[in-house]
Amino acid sequence: MQASPPRLLAQALACRRGERVLFAGLGLELGPGEALHVRGANGIGKSSLLRLLAGLARPEAGQVIRQGAIGLVDERPALDPHLPLGRALGFWAALDGGKSIAAAARLGLGELLDVPVRYLSSGQRKRAALARLITQPAMIWLLDEPLNGLDAAAADLAARLAAERCATGGICVIASHQPFALAGMATLDLAGFAP
Amino acid sequence: MIRIFALILKRDLAVLLLGRGQGSALLPILFFLAVAMLFPFAVGPEPRVLARAGGGVIWIAALLAAVLPLDRLIEPDLTLGAFDQWRLRGIAEEGIVALRMLAHWLAFAPPLMLAALPASALLGLPDHALARIELSLLAGTPGLAALGVTIAAVTAGLRGGAALAGLLTIPLAVPLLIFGAGSLAAGGDSGLALAAAASLMLIALGPFAGGAAIRAARG
Structure with missing residues (x-):
């Protein structure tokens, strides 16, 4: 598991849903212990970005390089x-x-x-x-709106779990329109990449 | 990897046999028996007619029963996001589809072959015809299961997918029906062999077609 440190790299990423280009020219690089908060209004492509990063969807342009197993939490619990x-x-x-x-x-x-x-x-x-x-x-966590439906105590716990993942050398990418309490977290506003 | 496949097969079987609380594996079997029971009412109790047509009726009933569970095969797991979670764990869609074909066959074919006993009694079929029918079902149901899972994968996520799945399955199952029911006639060994061959072909193609369909449905 610890063979090589996790890494998540995206270069010149573009995403299209139907006729509409959601974002283009998006790049990011995350290494061990780093966290990123993806922000933006509803429908701007936060979930789509996470699915591109997870490798569950193919980008319109650009590429994603991932090292390490991916864990994804989205609105479908798969239970x-x-x-x-x-x-x-x-x-x-x-x-x-x-x-x-x-x-x-x-x-x-x-x-x-x-x-x-x-x-x-x-x-x-x-x-x-x-x-x-x-x-x-999984060393790389992709959390899509992890706070939806959670009460204050559970939201605190979710933030603590993400902090623990980062402290043990993992990577967290959190897509949420709500503030997420995680120290040292970078922010990516998708509005800046809309065409 | 074998441990993982065993776990997934176990879960698939539990889901298909016990149902998700929306009808179980028993429903297609009851449907099969109901069709076999209706036939003598419709054409009359003439033993010669029933003996001649009975084998074909059992095959048609089996085919119709195979269409019933199609919407439960792939669609629920796609909606749940289970296929995404398997993908993230490096388990290919092809593997899942192949396992689903096996689980669907195990949940569907043995009960059907058991139900063929009372069905052939309802139609007044002689013993040697019954043995022949069981053999032809054994040769043809793996193909029906493979075809069912493949079509379920192709139509998963489409609006009205369940009805479309039935419409697509029935014409594609015609070769199985011809060979399977054809093997009941005198000197039908070649029919048996061809039904088995059609099954093998569907089993070989199914995982790849189904896997590609699931990846495409994911978008």
């Missing part, structure tokens, strides 16, 4: 809605070779392990997605 939370998290934990119980307890979900995912509130689902993320041995 089977009909399964109890414990088993839904357990599936990913087993794939990743981690411990889902400890992660769920860390996110304050210990009481909810027997509750089917479909009965969870959106904040609880977001916390479950974060629990999935921390069991994953």
Whole structure:
């Protein structure tokens, strides 16, 4: 896992959705311990940028170089809605070779392990997605609106988790229109790259 | 990698057999039996007619039953974002689709072959015809499963994808139907072999077509 330090590099990135170019000429470089807050109004391309960085979408132009495993949290928690939370998290934990119980307890979900995912509130689902993320041995975290639905305590916790990831040599990219409390975080305003 | 594939197969099987709380693997089987039961009502209880047409009816019922679960095969995981999470873990879409084909076959074909026993009794088929039908289903259902998962991947994320999936599957399954039902006639060994060959071809192409479709659906 620690073989080579994580690195995330984007050069002259452009993104198009349908007929519309969302942003162009975007470059960024992140190394171990660095964090970036991607800001901008709704629909400006924050999520699209994260999907480009994750390699889940192909850029219109430019390239992304990533070193290290990627962990992504977006609005879809990828947890089977009909399964109890414990088993839904357990599936990913087993794939990743981690411990889902400890992660769920860390996110304050210990009481909810027997509750089917479909009965969870959106904040609880977001916390479950974060629990999935921390069991994953990923050095690069891409968080798409991680604070949506979270209460103040959980938002603090999310910021602490991101700080821990950076402190242990990881990279965090946070796309959010809300302020995110993470010390030493750089900011990228997507409005500057709109055509 | 084998451990990961075993985990995913186990989850797929649980989802397909027990359902997501929206109908289980039992529904297509009941549908299959219902079609087999309706046929004698429609054409009359004449034993010679039933014995002649019964094998074909079982095959058509199997084909229609195979269309029912199509919208549960790929679409839910695409909506959930599970395919994205697998991709981030370096698990290729082709692998997932191949596993899904295996899981779908395991959840669909053995119950169907069991249900063929009461179905052939409903149609009054003789024992040797029943053995033939089971063999032809064994040869043809892997192809039906592969085709179903492939079409489900192609139509996942489209509006009205479920109806479109059925419409696409039925004509593409015609070779399987011809060879599978054809193997029931006298000297139908070549039909059996061709049904198995069509299955093998669909199994070989399915993961690549399905994987490419899922990547395209992701946009």
